[in-house]
Amino acid sequence: MKAQASAEQQTAAKTGADLLVEAMIAQGVETLFGYPGGAVLPIYDAIYRAEGSFDHILPRHEQGAIHAAEGYARVSGKAGVVIGTSGPGATNLVTGIADAMMDSIPLVIFTGQVAKGVIGTDAFQESDIMGITTPITKHNYQVQEIEDLPRIVNEAFHIATTGRPGPVVVDIPKDISSTVHEKQVDSEFHLPGYQPTVKPNPLQINKLHDALVEAKKPVVLSGSGVIHAGASEELKTFVQNYQLPVTTTLLGLGSYPGSCDLSLGMAGMHGTYSANTALYECDLLINIGSRFDDRLTGNLKHFAPNATIAHIDIDPAEIGKNIPTQIPIVSDARAALVSLNEKPVKGLDHKGWMEAISQNKVDYPLWHDLPEEAIVPQWLMQKVYEYTDGKAVVTTDVGQHQMWAAQYYHFDRPNRWVTSGGLGTMGYGFPAAIGAQLADMDSTCVAVVGDGGFQMTMQELSVLQERKLPVKVLIVNNQALGMVRQWQETFYSERYSESIIDVQPDFVKLAESYQIAGYKMETQEELLEVLPEVLADDQPAVIDCRVLQKENVYPMIAPGKGLHEMIGVKR
Amino acid sequence: MRRIVTATVHNRSGVLNRVTGLLAKRQFNIESISVGRTETEGVSKMTFVVEVEDDRKLEQLTKQLNKQIEVLKVSDITDKAIVARELAMVKVISNPQIRSEIQGIIEPFRASIIDVSKESVTVQVTGKSDKVDALIDLLRPYGIKELARTGLTAFTRGHQPQVAEFKSYSLLK
Numbered sequence: 116m117k118a119q120a121s122a123e124q125q126t127a128a129k130t131g132a133d134l135l136v137e138a139m140i141a142q143g144v145e146t147l148f149g150y151p152g153g154a155v156l157p158i159y160d161a162i163y164r165a166e167g168s169f170d171h172i173l174p175r176h177e178q179g180a181i182h183a184a185e186g187y188a189r190v191s192g193k194a195g196v197v198i199g200t201s202g203p204g205a206t207n208l209v210t211g212i213a214d215a216m217m218d219s220i221p222l223v224i225f226t227g228q229v230a231k232g233v234i235g236t237d238a239f240q241e242s243d244i245m246g247i248t249t250p251i252t253k254h255n256y257q258v259q260e261i262e263d264l265p266r267i268v269n270e271a272f273h274i275a276t277t278g279r280p281g282p283v284v285v286d287i288p289k290d291i292s293s294t295v296h297e298k299q300v301d302s303e304f305h306l307p308g309y310q311p312t313v314k315p316n317p318l319q320i321n322k323l324h325d326a327l328v329e330a331k332k333p334v335v336l337s338g339s340g341v342i343h344a345g346a347s348e349e350l351k352t353f354v355q356n357y358q359l360p361v362t363t364t365l366l367g368l369g370s371y372p373g374s375c376d377l378s379l380g381m382a383g384m385h386g387t388y389s390a391n392t393a394l395y396e397c398d399l400l401i402n403i404g405s406r407f408d409d410r411l412t413g414n415l416k417h418f419a420p421n422a423t424i425a426h427i428d429i430d431p432a433e434i435g436k437n438i439p440t441q442i443p444i445v446s447d448a449r450a451a452l453v454s455l456n457e458k459p460v461k462g463l464d465h466k467g468w469m470e471a472i473s474q475n476k477v478d479y480p481l482w483h484d485l486p487e488e489a490i491v492p493q494w495l496m497q498k499v500y501e502y503t504d505g506k507a508v509v510t511t512d513v514g515q516h517q518m519w520a521a522q523y524y525h526f527d528r529p530n531r532w533v534t535s536g537g538l539g540t541m542g543y544g545f546p547a548a549i550g551a552q553l554a555d556m557d558s559t560c561v562a563v564v565g566d567g568g569f570q571m572t573m574q575e576l577s578v579l580q581e582r583k584l585p586v587k588v589l590i591v592n593n594q595a596l597g598m599v600r601q602w603q604e605t606f607y608s609e610r611y612s613e614s615i616i617d618v619q620p621d622f623v624k625l626a627e628s629y630q631i632a633g634y635k636m637e638t639q640e641e642l643l644e645v646l647p648e649v650l651a652d653d654q655p656a657v658i659d660c661r662v663l664q665k666e667n668v669y670p671m672i673a674p675g676k677g678l679h680e681m682i683g684v685k686r
Numbered sequence: 687m688r689r690i691v692t693a694t695v696h697n698r699s700g701v702l703n704r705v706t707g708l709l710a711k712r713q714f715n716i717e718s719i720s721v722g723r724t725e726t727e728g729v730s731k732m733t734f735v736v737e738v739e740d741d742r743k744l745e746q747l748t749k750q751l752n753k754q755i756e757v758l759k760v761s762d763i764t765d766k767a768i769v770a771r772e773l774a775m776v777k778v779i780s781n782p783q784i785r786s787e788i789q790g791i792i793e794p795f796r797a798s799i800i801d802v803s804k805e806s807v808t809v810q811v812t813g814k815s816d817k818v819d820a821l822i823d824l825l826r827p828y829g830i831k832e833l834a835r836t837g838l839t840a841f842t843r844g845h846q847p848q849v850a851e852f853k854s855y856s857l858l859k
Contacts, residue, residue: 245700257700259699308757
């Protein structure tokens with residue numbers, strides 16, 4: 116009997132890495148984005164032994180892993196899970212961690228660490244990833260005892276995905292992941308210091324309702340908080356009930372259907388005239404889940420100067436941070452909208468306001484030139500929108516192409532738009548598309564990238580080749596760092612310092628070297644011929660689309676200027 | 687304006703780094719900080735003296751601190767009835783002749799001499815920061831060889847007068 120019991124205990128013996136794998140399975144993790152290395156060998160061994168439990172995506176650089184995880188999280192709404200080794204593996208993740216922090220993307224990142232006994236001795240591949248990531252994570256942990264590991268994993272997923280989502284780093288010393296542990300461990304947790312307020316205060320909801328029925332010039336600003344909360348339907352009801360004009364932030368695109376009549380499109384530095392004018396002139400601004408970023412507000416002095424500001428946000432620290440707020444509502448966006456929708460609906464007296472807004476939309480639409488032959492990027496985006504029926508998942512890097520995609524692709528559904536907003540990370544779009552495609556294999560996924568940004572992470576073409584992922588890489592190739600070039604043209608007297616990059620690889624051959632179809636398009640005719648087919652098939656593709664270099668993103672609010680000081684509003 | 691903010695925190699490794707890093711990142715100026723264990727095991731109390739521009743910055747400070755997972759509670763106790771103390775040790779140059787003179791200076795401050803050598807005495811003083819400042823000023827002419835201050839630690843008094851008008855930083859003001 117005794118021998119049998121001990122044999123049973125033997126089989127129950129697990130390494131720390133096994134506990135990690137079990138905890139991830141319990142959390143419902145299906146896809147991992149990671150790169151092996153010395154300090155995570157025990158973890159990779161456990162993953163190997165847990166054969167079939169996870170779909171593990173191996174990028175060719177850790178930055179590719181974490182951006183892919185971000186894209187995955189954005190589209191699936193679940194936490195993206197990343198594994199990296201100690202030292203350089205972990206530091207290569209830093210850009211992605213900072214990016215996820217700025218854009219509130221739920222990630223759980225497991226980093227290997229050197230063994231506990233040598234931490235602090237500058238051991239091989241040691242880096243103080245706790246110190247490095249403390250300011251750019253929602254929370255981080257270094258596992259000190261193997262018993263704590265399952266609990267910490269559960270806490271990490273809980274923290275990453277609830278409240279205002281964000282990245283959580285779990286640093287696991289190698290001896291913790293390799294030690295054999297035989298006892299049953301408790302994975303229950305209690306976090307007294309982390310109790311997000313998700314239900315709105317009814318008094319504040321009343322206050323907002325009162326302000327709304329009094330308002331003559333109301334406007335709704337919808338941010339990515341609406342998307343994180345899954346509140347798009349509730350927002351639609353709310354907006355429909357009161358017939359409110361809606362503008363979105365860059366990250367809020369898709370939270371309200373972009374092709375609806377009440378939509379004004381995106382607001383901010385490159386937002387529409389009607390959206391920015393509505394924000395400037397409104398008497399009631401209802402901000403739902405946006406953090407009043409400087410690229411949205413422009414000069415704070417001229418931001419909604421005559422408005423009562425109502426701000427619904429799950430993060431109390433965002434309320435009043437940039438803009439003094441009269442009606443603060445700390446709540447999950449969905450819960451707040453549900454409460455608002457329970458209030459009796461009164462017709463608003465805002466006919467004049469709505470007419471003026473409609474007139475602005477007619478008088479000052481987005482515009483661009485269309486030469487005879489050459490492809491202009493705005494037209495390109497319209498074609499992508501047309502050929503994908505407005506239903507694609509679109510990812511981007513940062514810069515001109517990002518703004519054009521935001522302006523011309525009218526997202527009607529949430530979680531279709533994957534972009535680096537806060538941090539503005541070049542090289543984000545392509546790896547993010549890999550994760551986005553994995554999260555939704557049924558949709559067309561277009562990585563709209565610049566020629567500059569793509570060259571930062573294009574090694575991930577290997578993943579497309581390996582996985583036969585039908586991502587369409589659309590290079591908006593102006594042979595320049597377009598936004599830098601535009602600012603140099605506008606604010607630095609056309610001194611194009613290091614922004615024109617006409618030496619670049621042959622992207623078609625590059626794609627072909629990965630056994631991926633490559634296309635080059637230089638004229639509208641070529642585009643009309645090739646693009647519809649390429650976007651429609653189920654194969655990966657790299658499309659080198661040559662566009663006019665001198666094209667600028669308009670309209671624009673110059674830095675330091677107010678919402679009412681837009682330039683390039685008309686041709 | 688100078689504010690006294692206390693935070694109770696889970697006593698875990700890295701929590702001090704997390705909190706001070708946060709204040710630095712958000713450009714808050716810490717005048718002093720003191721940390722120590724509390725009556726509850728695993729819970730520490732931090733007392734910050736910070737210099738902030740206005741109420742909005744102060745609100746940001748408390749909110750950002752509150753957001754930290756390991757921070758359990760944040761209070762700005764500046765306008766409450768509080769007891770606040772700091773301790774300073776001052777090594778003053780003194781020969782046997784002026785030792786008694788120093789003794790006379792420190793007596794009204796209820797400070798004490800805790801170390802004596804041929805060339806110096808070390809004075810220990812506790813109290814509010816301005817009292818400590820005052821004693822240091824008086825000792826300075828004798829020549830201060832070394833000075834160490836703990837920073838302020840504080841909590842609210844057992845009884846809070848009802849009339850006092852507390853500033854509220856809740857969102858419901």
